[in-house]
Amino acid sequence: MTHMSADAHPSSGPRPGDAPSDIEPVVEMTGITITFPGVTALDDVSFRMFPGEVHALMGENGAGKSTLIKALTGVYTIDAGTIRVGGTEQQFAGTATAQAAGVSTVYQEVNLCTNLSVAENMMLGREPRRLGRIDHRRMNRRTREVLARLGLDIAPRSRLGDHPIAVQQLVAIGRAVDIEARVLVLDEPTASLDSEEVDKLFEVVRSLRSQGVAILFVSHFLDQVFAISDRMTVLRNGRLVGEHLTRDVTRLELVEEMLGRELEVLERLDREPSRQPDERRTPVLRAVGLGRKGALAPVDLDVYDGEVIGIAGLLGSGRTELARLLFGADASDSGTVELRGRRVHLRSPRKAVDQRIGFSSENRRSEGVIGDLTVAENMLLGLQAARGWLRPVPPRTRDQLVTKYVEALDIRPANPDALMRNLSGGNQQKVLLARWLIMQPDLLILDEPTRGIDVGAKAQIQQVVDDLARDGMGVVFISAELEEVLRLSDRLVVMRDRHKVDEIPNVQTTTADLMAIIARDEEVARA
Amino acid sequence: MRDLTRHRLFWPVLALVLLLAVNAIATPTFLQVRMQDGHLYGSLVDIARNGAPVLLVALGMTLVIATRGIDLSVGAIAAIAGAVACVHIAGSPDPASAGTAITAITLALAVCILLGLWNGFLVSVLGIQPIIATLVLMTAGRGLAMLVTGGQITTVNNAFFKALGAGYFLTLPIAILVSLAVLAITGLITRRTALGMLVEAVGINPEASRLAGVRSRTIIWTVYVFSAFCAGLAGLMIAANTSAADANNAGLWIELDAILAVVIGGTSLAGGRFSLMGTLVAALFIQTLSTTIPTIGIPSETNYLFKAVVVIAVCLLQSPKARAAVWRRSNRSSLVKAGRA
Numbered sequence: 001m002t003h004m005s006a007d008a009h010p011s012s013g014p015r016p017g018d019a020p021s022d023i024e025p026v027v028e029m030t031g032i033t034i035t036f037p038g039v040t041a042l043d044d045v046s047f048r049m050f051p052g053e054v055h056a057l058m059g060e061n062g063a064g065k066s067t068l069i070k071a072l073t074g075v076y077t078i079d080a081g082t083i084r085v086g087g088t089e090q091q092f093a094g095t096a097t098a099q100a101a102g103v104s105t106v107y108q109e110v111n112l113c114t115n116l117s118v119a120e121n122m123m124l125g126r127e128p129r130r131l132g133r134i135d136h137r138r139m140n141r142r143t144r145e146v147l148a149r150l151g152l153d154i155a156p157r158s159r160l161g162d163h164p165i166a167v168q169q170l171v172a173i174g175r176a177v178d179i180e181a182r183v184l185v186l187d188e189p190t191a192s193l194d195s196e197e198v199d200k201l202f203e204v205v206r207s208l209r210s211q212g213v214a215i216l217f218v219s220h221f222l223d224q225v226f227a228i229s230d231r232m233t234v235l236r237n238g239r240l241v242g243e244h245l246t247r248d249v250t251r252l253e254l255v256e257e258m259l260g261r262e263l264e265v266l267e268r269l270d271r272e273p274s275r276q277p278d279e280r281r282t283p284v285l286r287a288v289g290l291g292r293k294g295a296l297a298p299v300d301l302d303v304y305d306g307e308v309i310g311i312a313g314l315l316g317s318g319r320t321e322l323a324r325l326l327f328g329a330d331a332s333d334s335g336t337v338e339l340r341g342r343r344v345h346l347r348s349p350r351k352a353v354d355q356r357i358g359f360s361s362e363n364r365r366s367e368g369v370i371g372d373l374t375v376a377e378n379m380l381l382g383l384q385a386a387r388g389w390l391r392p393v394p395p396r397t398r399d400q401l402v403t404k405y406v407e408a409l410d411i412r413p414a415n416p417d418a419l420m421r422n423l424s425g426g427n428q429q430k431v432l433l434a435r436w437l438i439m440q441p442d443l444l445i446l447d448e449p450t451r452g453i454d455v456g457a458k459a460q461i462q463q464v465v466d467d468l469a470r471d472g473m474g475v476v477f478i479s480a481e482l483e484e485v486l487r488l489s490d491r492l493v494v495m496r497d498r499h500k501v502d503e504i505p506n507v508q509t510t511t512a513d514l515m516a517i518i519a520r521d522e523e524v525a526r527a
Numbered sequence: 528m529r530d531l532t533r534h535r536l537f538w539p540v541l542a543l544v545l546l547l548a549v550n551a552i553a554t555p556t557f558l559q560v561r562m563q564d565g566h567l568y569g570s571l572v573d574i575a576r577n578g579a580p581v582l583l584v585a586l587g588m589t590l591v592i593a594t595r596g597i598d599l600s601v602g603a604i605a606a607i608a609g610a611v612a613c614v615h616i617a618g619s620p621d622p623a624s625a626g627t628a629i630t631a632i633t634l635a636l637a638v639c640i641l642l643g644l645w646n647g648f649l650v651s652v653l654g655i656q657p658i659i660a661t662l663v664l665m666t667a668g669r670g671l672a673m674l675v676t677g678g679q680i681t682t683v684n685n686a687f688f689k690a691l692g693a694g695y696f697l698t699l700p701i702a703i704l705v706s707l708a709v710l711a712i713t714g715l716i717t718r719r720t721a722l723g724m725l726v727e728a729v730g731i732n733p734e735a736s737r738l739a740g741v742r743s744r745t746i747i748w749t750v751y752v753f754s755a756f757c758a759g760l761a762g763l764m765i766a767a768n769t770s771a772a773d774a775n776n777a778g779l780w781i782e783l784d785a786i787l788a789v790v791i792g793g794t795s796l797a798g799g800r801f802s803l804m805g806t807l808v809a810a811l812f813i814q815t816l817s818t819t820i821p822t823i824g825i826p827s828e829t830n831y832l833f834k835a836v837v838v839i840a841v842c843l844l845q846s847p848k849a850r851a852a853v854w855r856r857s858n859r860s861s862l863v864k865a866g867r868a
Contacts, residue, residue, distance in 0.1 A: 327738075329737075329738055348737075349737055349738050349739075349740050350737075350740050350741075350742055352740075353739075353740035354740075359738060361735075361738055366732070366734060366735070367732075367734050367735050367738055368735050368738070369732070369735060370727075370728050370731050370732045370735055370736065371731060371732070372727070372731045372799045372800055373724070373727060373728060373731065377724055377728070381724075381725075381728055381736070381739045381741065382739045382740055384721045384724065384725065385725065385736075385739055385740040385741040385742065386740055387721070388721075388742075389720050389721045389722040389725050389746070390720055390721075391720075391721075392719070392720050392721040393721070435739065
């Protein structure tokens with residue numbers, strides 16, 4: 001697993017675009033490195049923004065987008081590198097200093113007080129005062145002016161909570177603008193907006209751009225990125241992959257950069273003789289029309305014994321939603337599931353576990369790891385839950401199982417009594433994998449099991465998946481890394497925009513083929 | 528030494544030992560335990576006996592808090608238990624017999640289990656925040672107890688019932704034996720079965736536990752029932768000690784002492800890892816503190832203030848942040864040297 005090496009890594013900073021050389025960048029980050037225990041979130045990344053441009057920051061989950069934003073907004077301190085805003089070098093010691101330097105942020109979840117008025121929110125903490133008391137008249141007038149500047153007509157006295165999310169977001173932007181922001185960071189601003197609201201937001205963004213504000217736009221909707229941005233920076237695995245003018249890039253090129261490309265010839269060589277999924281038998285799992293309103297359009301899916309189904313698609317394409325429905329982590333509101341030909345209703349994870357299904361969530365930290373329990377306890381949690389609290393796993397069985405999987409998966413430190421939270425991401429992932437392997441499920445659903453972990457652990461986990469399928473387990477494998485999906489899968493399901501758009505056998509399939517399928521429909525949608 | 532100070536029981540035990548030392552200096556006879564009429568007597572025995580109800584309630588509270596919950600209704604449940612038992616004894620045809628006492632105790636505990644089921648239902652099935660869900664019974668519970676007793680303080684005269692609060696067995700107060708037995712049983716149930724681990728898992732990361740197939744609803748329900756059971760037993764002890772059910776005052780504010788005991792004992796209010804031994808030590812500490820205040824001559828009107836000050840001191844002592852701050856201040860130069868070495 002060394003796909004990073006295949007790409008040129010522009011360590012010498014961003015390639016020059018066609019920005020006029022006499023314009024100084026308003027933001028210039030060079031050589032930014034941020035590490036967390038066990039993982040390098042950003043590795044020598046350079047990034048710049050010019051006044052009066054909309055700059056899209058692109059990358060899949062774990063690429064380092066949010067880490068970079070947090071470095072720029074002062075949430076994280078950087079381990080190496082320099083940040084210059086407006087030409088002066090900055091040492092951000094918290095969000096307040098970043099704001100003082102002119103960097104404002106509007107988060108996806110609007111951080112405002114819904115029970116206060118629009119004007120009160122706009123001026124929160126900076127209320128105009130007269131004789132020590134808040135001057136409401138001046139506050140409302142000022143708010144009206146700011147909103148007018150954005151081309152908005154919202155009553156300053158109205159309660160913020162009475163407005164739709166979109167308007168609240170615009171107020172948040174107004175607030176950011178009023179703090180004389182030179183740089184405005186919009187983190188997934190359109191995630192909960194409908195298309196008309198998006199148009200309104202874009203109007204505001206364009207008007208700010210014309211006033212010389214640099215806007216950092218983060219979104220996983222490619223359509224929107226191409227509609228609004230002037231320039232884009234692409235990150236992958238914590239590294240800078242490229243900086244381009246938006247008009248110079250095609251959608252396919254962008255997807256390729258985001259997902260990574262590898263020397264496919266080598267790729268195919270390391271694939272061992274293919275497994276023999278037994279498709280004559282009844283499938284382990286057959287889902288028909290399985291869906292959930294607002295999350296996933298109805299999907300049909302069969303998984304047979306001894307095969308790996310790879311699910312490919314961009315972030316937000318519905319790949320995780322599908323996995324969660326298959327496990328009963330979310331309730332489906334349409335369709336049926338049959339396990340070995342028997343109709344079942346997967347109301348809860350508990351039910352799914354009883355039906356011998358296992359699921360490893362993409363959110364390792366929040367939905368997998370029990371940090372303050374030991375490695376052994378984490379490993380045995382599933383088995384113990386299945387047995388019920390009255391029947392503890394006997395100490396001997398427990399020791400045997402733990403020793404076996406610590407060795408088999410090469411978990412380090414090889415100390416069953418170590419606290420789970422002290423392990424690196426890769427080792428935590430192996431423990432979580434062991435949690436399910438101990439249960440010996442018939443079907444194992446792995447959502448991004450290799451995200452954010454080091455290369456060695458990644459290869460080991462891939463090997464385990466391959467072995468499991470050879471031993472007859474059905475596996476649903478989800479990953480943002482296409483080459484990984486291709487390496488492991490017998491069949492490929494491609495998701496886009498919460499729909500299953502294609503299903504193909506993995507015979508001589510290349511990442512280019514997959515990318516074409518992922519990007520194809522988007523081009524159609526765009527046209 | 529470093530390992531010792533890191534042990535989760537170190538600070539609670541240290542606080543208890545210091546407090547006992549203060550008492551021993553103020554009252555030289557404090558540590559004496561003598562035999563009289565075949566019973567053990569002495570301040571230490573009194574502390575253990577008077578602390579038994581708080582310990583019981585705190586044991587239940589420990590498990591509830593370990594699941595990220597809280598149970599404010601324990602005081603009210605204690606009052607209900609006492610009321611049910613005393614009213615039953617007072618109204619029975621044979622109010623002095625052992626049989627009546629046993630039925631009364633069983634009946635009261637059964638009612639408490641029902642109340643625990645109610646709390647657990649609100650929290651685990653309806654998903655109401657624990658502090659609100661149990662607030663319902665905290666307020667309504669005393670009213671229920673008043674209904675049971677008809678607004679009167681119901682007194683009984685049953686030697687067997689009284690023994691639960693004031694009796695002796697093998698030279699020791701029965702209250703101490705009962706609370707220690709519950710402690711031992713709780714320890715066995717949580718650590719010999721998987722209940723303790725599952726309780727902690729649910730408390731540390733509820734969503735991860737759910738996705739691992741843990742029946743968190745059952746677990747959470749169980750701990751509220753257990754908490755109510757413990758509160759009921761404590762209430763019976765309180766009523767038995769005075770042979771009377773006082774719906775208004777029995778177990779008043781005991782929930783706060785219990786929560787305090789859990790926290791001082793090293794179980795975080797954020798849920799997760801819990802320590803029954805820590806709760807034991809802390810419950811004894813709180814009771815010793817209540818005993819200390821009059822003996823060392825603190826005027827009774829500053830009683831609560833003094834208690835608050837001591838509790839804050841203990842909490843600061845336990846906080847690694849606070850300790851580090853004090854350490855830095857007093858020891859800055861030596862730390863620098865150590866850092867260079």
